[in-house]
Amino acid sequence: MRAAELHGQRHVVVNVVDDVPPPKPDEVKIRIGAVALNHIDVWSWRGMAFAKRELPIILGAEAAGEVVDVGDAVEDLFRGDTVAIYGARTCGTCAPCREGRDNFCEGPQAMYGFHIDGFLRTHVNVPARIAVKAPKGLDVMAAACAPITFGTVEHMLFDNAGLKAGETVLVHAGGSGIGTAAIQLAKAVGATVITTVGTAEKAKKAAALGADHVINYREERVEGRVRKITGRRGVDVVFEHVGPATWEGSIMSLKRGGRLVTCGSTTGVAQSTNLYLLFQQQLRLIGSFGCRMQNMRDVMEKMAKGLVAPTIDTVIRLDEIEKGLARLEARDVFGKIVVAL
Incomplete structure (x- = not known):
């Protein structure tokens, strides 16, 4: 072997x-x-x-x-x-x-x-x-x-963040494995997807995958663009897995009562949070780790039906x-x- x-x-x-x-x-x-x-x-x-x-x-x-x-x-x-x-x-x-x-x-x-x-x-x-x-x-x-890439995202978006049709989600790093899965799973339930990428080539691919709006974070201030896209309202859900490099912008991108769900911190493990903004805007910060085996079954059924790939x-x-x-x-x-x- x-x-x-x-x-x-x-x-x-x-x-x-x-x-x-x-x-x-x-x-x-x-x-x-x-x-x-x-x-x-x-x-x-x-x-x-x-x-x-x-x-x-x-x-x-x-x-x-x-x-x-x-x-x-x-x-x-x-x-x-x-x-x-x-x-x-x-x-x-x-x-x-x-x-x-x-x-x-x-x-x-x-x-x-x-x-x-x-x-x-x-x-x-x-x-x-x-x-x-x-x-x-x-x-x-x-x-x-299914076990990590799609299962993790299924658990984050639906078990934890409760994403629904008609809501808007900001997906960080849309070119990553879980980013590409998040774009598809969110679109499959009827959500509007804003995603971030670091190159023009990735921007084209993210749009082709179904993202409604693509932000090149190297060229634009993410939270500023998100506010313009949403009419200053902010997004319902932020899909986080980057950490300190995006954390402050993620908080600023949420609408009042918005939910941030995070499963990772690829740019570090420590970051300060504006507590006034947290409680005044009644935000919800949700940690998510891995998935349930039922999530794996669910995403494979979605794959088999051609909803995601x-x-x-x-x-x-x-x-x-x-x-x-x-x-x-x-x-x-x-x-x-x-x-x-």
Whole structure:
């Protein structure tokens, strides 16, 4: 079995490793078909100090593949099924897990590719409960973008921010993987989408993807343009995942009673907030992490119906993984970089 192992900071080695054994009674064995790269892979590659793990560790947090073997106790998955794999090994027994709030699991942190061995390998055994079956006809490349890229956005926009038809949403970094997903999912429910990008080329692509208004943040003050677009009203929802570089503008872009939902901070982790504006305008700031497995099912159904589709920038080989991570880190991408195995 081939796998991409992180051996040290920014040092990945593609090795031949031991084959995985037959699955345990509650597990399935999956032949990995595609792994979508995310910023969590970049953080792992950089050697983020807060990750408690032992090296080497196999990278890859978002993947899909084909079930090739099934444990004796598994009843709802079969050989040949295409499945997307939830990005964390949850306990399955705590109250949040039993209630379907998988991203609130009270068990030990076990994010694939970050805390424990991930999916950048040809085969893996996982608990059957975290292998989410794809609708018939959905290909493995699309399914690979369900656990993080589309699942995270579905959870942010609808579970947390409650975005509805007729509302206006500001999507930061519309050329990123989750940015391209947010544009599509918001448009699919009838929202007006304003998005930000850093180049003219990305602006054209974001507009083609469905964004109603595109702001080049290198050329315009985002909150000023948002106020003009909305008749000084502001947006109902801000989709944040950038952090300090956009935070103040995000707050200023909200209407009274607006909601800001954030799942990331790629430009840093600390930023001041105007508390007077927060309470005087009755704003709501919502943190969002990962998704529920139901979100994965929902987005794959939307994909199968043709309502949304992953925006694939590049498909690369396993031995090109470091080039892919470097491009993602440099934001030299529109949509997703996917590793085909």
